[in-house]
Amino acid sequence: xxxxxxxxxxxxxxxxxxxxxxxxxxxxxxxxxxxxxxxxxxxxxxxxxxxxxxxxxxxxxxxxxxxxxxxxxxxxxxxxxxxxxxxxxxxxxxxxxxxxxxxxxxxxxxxxxxxxxxxxxxxxxxxxxxxxxxxxxxxxxxxxxxxxxxxxxxxxxxxxxxxxxxxxxxxxxxxxxxxxxxxxxxxxxxxxxxxxxxxxxxxxxxxxxxxxxxxxxxxxxxxxxxxxxxxxxxxxxxxxxxxxxxxxxxxxxxxxxxxxxxxxxxxxxxxxxxxxxx
Amino acid sequence: xxxxxxxxxxxxxxxxxxxxxxxxxxxxxxxxxxxxxxxxxxxxxxxxxxxxxxxxxxxxxxxxxxxxxxxxxxxxxxxxxxxxxxxxxxxxxxxxxxxxxxxxxxxxxxxxxxxxxxxxxxxxxxxxxxxxxxxxxxxxxxxxxxxxxxxxxxxxxxxxxxxxxxxxxxxxxxxxxxxxxxxxxxxxxxxxxxxxxxxxxxxxxxxxxxxxxxxxxxxxxxxxxxxxxxxxxxxxxxxxxxxxxxxxxxxxxxxxxxxxxxxxxxxxxxxxxxxxxxxxxxxxxxx
Numbered sequence: 354x355x356x357x358x359x360x361x362x363x364x365x366x367x368x369x370x371x372x373x374x375x376x377x378x379x380x381x382x383x384x385x386x387x388x389x390x391x392x393x394x395x396x397x398x399x400x401x402x403x404x405x406x407x408x409x410x411x412x413x414x415x416x417x418x419x420x421x422x423x424x425x426x427x428x429x430x431x432x433x434x435x436x437x438x439x440x441x442x443x444x445x446x447x448x449x450x451x452x453x454x455x456x457x458x459x460x461x462x463x464x465x466x467x468x469x470x471x472x473x474x475x476x477x478x479x480x481x482x483x484x485x486x487x488x489x490x491x492x493x494x495x496x497x498x499x500x501x502x503x504x505x506x507x508x509x510x511x512x513x514x515x516x517x518x519x520x521x522x523x524x525x526x527x528x529x530x531x532x533x534x535x536x537x538x539x540x541x542x543x544x545x546x547x548x549x550x551x552x553x554x555x556x557x558x559x560x561x562x563x564x565x566x567x568x569x570x571x572x573x574x575x576x577x578x579x580x581x582x583x584x585x586x587x588x589x590x591x592x593x594x595x596x597x598x599x600x601x602x603x604x605x606x607x608x609x610x611x612x613x614x615x616x617x618x619x620x621x622x623x624x625x626x627x628x629x630x631x
Numbered sequence: 632x633x634x635x636x637x638x639x640x641x642x643x644x645x646x647x648x649x650x651x652x653x654x655x656x657x658x659x660x661x662x663x664x665x666x667x668x669x670x671x672x673x674x675x676x677x678x679x680x681x682x683x684x685x686x687x688x689x690x691x692x693x694x695x696x697x698x699x700x701x702x703x704x705x706x707x708x709x710x711x712x713x714x715x716x717x718x719x720x721x722x723x724x725x726x727x728x729x730x731x732x733x734x735x736x737x738x739x740x741x742x743x744x745x746x747x748x749x750x751x752x753x754x755x756x757x758x759x760x761x762x763x764x765x766x767x768x769x770x771x772x773x774x775x776x777x778x779x780x781x782x783x784x785x786x787x788x789x790x791x792x793x794x795x796x797x798x799x800x801x802x803x804x805x806x807x808x809x810x811x812x813x814x815x816x817x818x819x820x821x822x823x824x825x826x827x828x829x830x831x832x833x834x835x836x837x838x839x840x841x842x843x844x845x846x847x848x849x850x851x852x853x854x855x856x857x858x859x860x861x862x863x864x865x866x867x868x869x870x871x872x873x874x875x876x877x878x879x880x881x882x883x884x885x886x887x888x889x890x891x892x893x894x895x896x897x898x899x900x901x902x903x904x905x906x907x908x909x910x911x912x913x914x915x916x917x918x
Contacts, residue, residue, distance in 0.1 A: 362815040369724040376721050376791075377740045379784055383747060383755060437650030445647055458655040464838075464905035465661065465898070466845020468872045472894045473661045475879065476668050497657045504654065530643045558748030561847040561872075565879055589750045589848060592757070605751055616746045620739050 384609060391606030394599045400607070404571050408587060409597050413604055415573045419581035422488050422574060423567065424556045427495040428549060434496075435503030436538075436545060442504075443511045444533055463501035467562040470498045474566035486580040491567030498562055499552035506551065510544020511537060513630050543626040550619035554612055560585045584608050665898055669891035681892055687858050687874070689886040696893055698860045702868035703844050703900075705861065706778045706854070710843040713783025715836055718790030722835075725791070726798040727820055738795075745788035753852030756781040761853060770865035773855030778868070781853055782846060786839035793838060797831020798824060837908040841901055847872040871897045 402412035438455070446452050474494030484490045514537050522532040538545075568580030569590060582590075584604055591601040673681060676694050684695020721741060725734060760780055765772030801824050809819040825832070855867025856877060869877075875890050875897075882890055 358815045358818060362817045365817045366728060369720050369728055372717060372720040373724040373729070373737060376717060376744075376787060377737060380740055380744050380747075383751070386755065386759075387751065434650050434653055437647050438654060441647035441651040445644060455651050455655060458658045460909050461658055461902065461905065462654060462661075464841055464901055464909075466841075466847070466872065466901060468845065468847040468875055469661070469665065469894055469898060469901075472875060472879070472891065473664055476891070477660065477664050481664070497661075500654060500657070528640050530640055554746050558746070558750075560748070560750050561876055565876075585748050585750055588748075588754070592750070592754045593852060601754065605754065608748060609751060612746045612748065613743070616739075616743055620742075 384613070387602065387605045387609050391602040391604075394603035395606055399603055403573065404587070407596055408571065408591050408600055413584060413587060413600075413607065415571055416582050416584045416587040416604075417607075418573060419488070419567070420557060420583040420585075422581065423491050423495060423563065423583055424553055426488070426492040427499060427556055428553060430492065430496040431499050431503055431552065432549060435500050435548070436507045438500075438504045439507035439511055439545075440533055440537075443508055444529065444537065459501050459504050462497070463505070467498065467559055470494055470562040471565040474562060479566055485578065486566065486568030486570075487578045488567060488574050488581050489577040491563050491581075492577075494562055494566045495556050495559065498559070499555055502552045502555065503545075503548045506548025507541070507545045510541040510548070510626060513544060513626065514540045515630060540629070541626075543622045543629070547619045547623045547626065550615050550622065554615045554619070557583070557611055557615065558585050558608070559583075560589050564589070584611075662898070665891060665894050668888055669893075669895035672885065672888045672892045673895075675885075682896065689878070689882070689889045692885070694885075694889045694892065696871065696874070696896065698858060699869055699871045699874050699893070700896065701860050702775075702854075703870040703872070703897075705775055705868065706782055706850065706870060707840050707843045709775060709779025709864070710782035710786055711836060711840060713779055714786045714790055714839060714843075717783070718787045718835070718839070719794055719832060721787070721791045722794040722798055722832075723820060723825075725795055727816070727824070741791050742788055744784070749785065749846060749849040750852075752781050752785055753849035756849065756853040764865070768865055771855060771867060773853060773867045774865045775854075775861045775868055776864040778850055778854045779864075781849055782843045785846060785849065786842050789842050790835045790839045793835035794828070794832045797828040797835065800831070801827045834908045837904055841904040841908065844870075844904070845872060845897070845901060847876045851876055871900075 399412040400417065401414050403414045404416070405411035438459070442452055442455065471494070474490055478484045478490035478493050479486060484493075518536050518540065519532055522536045527535070563583055564586050567583070567586075569582045569586055570580035571582055571587075572579070574581040585608060588601060588604040588608055591597055591604060672694060676684075676692075681694050681696060682700065683697050684693065685697055686693040686695045687699070725737060725741075729737060756777055760777045761772035763772075764770070764774060764777050768776070805823050805827060806819055809823045814822070850870050851873045854869065854873060856869045856873055857867040858869055859866075861868045871893050874893050878886070879890055
């Protein structure tokens, strides 16, 4: 007996429909579980007081500061490097062996898993350069880790700026750098910001590369050479060592809410970029 | 004035060249330092004894990581087994079936799955998946099965977004030609669209594998970290990545070098996978 093609068509449509919503369902369940289990334990005191007794009591203030330091400083370092590379690749060169080599480097960096960044940061920054487990070691490691994301998204954003804008600028006898600075970059900014926000998300949720370079001290860092703990690392230690389930859920809630916010902003900026040029 | 402009232009160009070179420099540094720490042990213990050795007792001079290599590949295949059909059907649904408004909602929601921190996946795995497996299938619950499920979900965004791009880049005329022959929508997708997007879909699977084999924290939490080759999907296991993360904090001397040797093996596997995905397959797509 042969099943009619039209019937197959209908069944497939229903199955795929179900599959897509099932997958979105996974996301909804994850967010809902974290929200309902975490919300009862989150309040202003939890956010603004420091952890006590390994995180069994108190809040997560020092880990929020640790996260902010890590994220802001590594973005501060990676953005000029990444955007500069993207400008170089798109505006200053033609396709050649040299740009292919650089692109190969960027692709390879993007593929390296975070534990290997941790391994490298540990041996290079922590041990060989004698920075110890410190905010500085963590920042430098994460800077390298997020660089490929910033380069790739900036490159896409710069490529999306219409050619005409550049031609007009050159015809007004502007130099290449003037054109880049006054015409190309301002138009590409939403796209570049999308890349930055995605990198922020990656740095906030990173554990493996951070724990072996920044360490996991719960004290409030007072200098770049102090060890510190990010929210993600704190959550990992709370959950893995079974220190406190309530605090773990509460930390996860703050973590997931920040990630959602960051992604929503990134998505908004991306849409702005797309609607601008299409 | 023009002369100043001229030198400034040059200065900017040199600066940007330096910036662009920094990525290569970083890649070089990562390779050099991981190899520098990891290779001496291969010389001392022997390549064969490390890669095909069964016993990992770094304080007693045994550095065999064969069970971990096998485990890493097993969880990766398991993740693909879970994630590939789910991811591919989502990509097909998104590009061929969903309306524009639905797409505006579904695509960012699916991409958000990539934003959830891996420790959160691991934690929820321990709280929900591990007991579920323990109660229904037996064993400790920390197993190849639980790890495959968690990793399968984690690689979904990679598979969806890359195979979605591959499927949408199939020219519309192919589909119209097929419809004109009287084929149904599914026949068109199955016989025309998917074969044309084959290499891009394959690339998405391989990049998903790369992500699964490199994942660390979630795996540590749900895999059970036992030092042997799992004989069933309910057995616990330890992957290359977890081996590094579990012991790096306190390892010294040869033990630490052994962890870097594990890193060297991981680095080689990852580079091969990325090479296949980026150069072996993508080139064909462009043609």
